[in-house]
Amino acid sequence: VAYFYGAEGLIAGLLCVIPVVLLWRLLVGGANAVRDAVCAAFVVAWIPFLASFLIVLIQEDQGPAKVLTAVLVTAASDTGGYMVGVFIGRHPMAPLVSPKKSWEGFGGSIVVSLIFAIACVVFLLDGPWWVGVVLGVLATLSATVGDLGESLVKRDLQIKDMSQILPGHGGLLDRVDSLLVTVPMVWLVLAALLTTS
Structure with missing residues (x-):
């Protein structure tokens, strides 16, 4: 996403992926569903999203x-x-x-x-x-x-x-x-x- 669409694409992708991850985990349910959903969203935002800015930087x-x-x-x-x-x-x-x-x-x-x-x-x-x-x-x-x-x-x-x-x-x-x-x-x-x- 970062390679083709830059920072705007990264932000749009994050805004699309996080609700899906949250909804999926909450629908599955079980013990600690809310905590797990928040952790999953955090992992998506933490490593792939932030690291992708290296691609954005290198292309400028x-x-x-x-x-x-x-x-x-x-x-x-x-x-x-x-x-x-x-x-x-x-x-x-x-x-x-x-x-x-x-x-x-x-x-x-x-x-x-x-x-x-x-x-x-x-x-x-x-x-x-x-x-x-x-x-x-x-x-x-x-x-x-x-x-x-x-x-x-x-x-x-x-x-x-x-x-x-x-x-x-x-x-x-x-x-x-x-x-x-x-x-x-x-x-x-x-x-x-x-x-x-």
């Missing part, structure tokens, strides 16, 4: 550079947060969901992400530096939401890492949780700001 002008920007900015956010959090992290951000994630680490995520986002926008995409500032801040927020979201799912399912429910692929999902949420944000920021700057 400067597509490979935009995908590289998304990957680098996300990795910078994760790395900055980890490094600062390990050394000076004292105040937990969400102790019940992800006890090791700290506010200090979040600050490190923003700083390192800003540096990479500005560099990518200026040198890879030939855009103005301020677009990099917007991208860095919003990418850090979305990467953090992705990390916390996966941690919340793992906590609710009482699993240590995703390889317990996705053998062979769960460890990969642990690595790309923040990227899944950040790619659509990168697409949105670049589509909105680079074309008008």
Whole structure:
């Protein structure tokens, strides 16, 4: 869908698939039907929908550079947060969901992400530096939401890492949780700001 119809097709597809999934699960009934229906809708939206924005990005002008920007900015956010959090992290951000994630680490995520986002926008995409500032801040927020979201799912399912429910692929999902949420944000920021700057 993303290849042929872009972001509009993705959103339309999601809006068509989720009601079908919800209705099917509710009609089947049984114990925990509502919970299962919500989980099924979440899985449809979480991995295939978000990951498909990589296809949307790669097909645009400067597509490979935009995908590289998304990957680098996300990795910078994760790395900055980890490094600062390990050394000076004292105040937990969400102790019940992800006890090791700290506010200090979040600050490190923003700083390192800003540096990479500005560099990518200026040198890879030939855009103005301020677009990099917007991208860095919003990418850090979305990467953090992705990390916390996966941690919340793992906590609710009482699993240590995703390889317990996705053998062979769960460890990969642990690595790309923040990227899944950040790619659509990168697409949105670049589509909105680079074309008008």
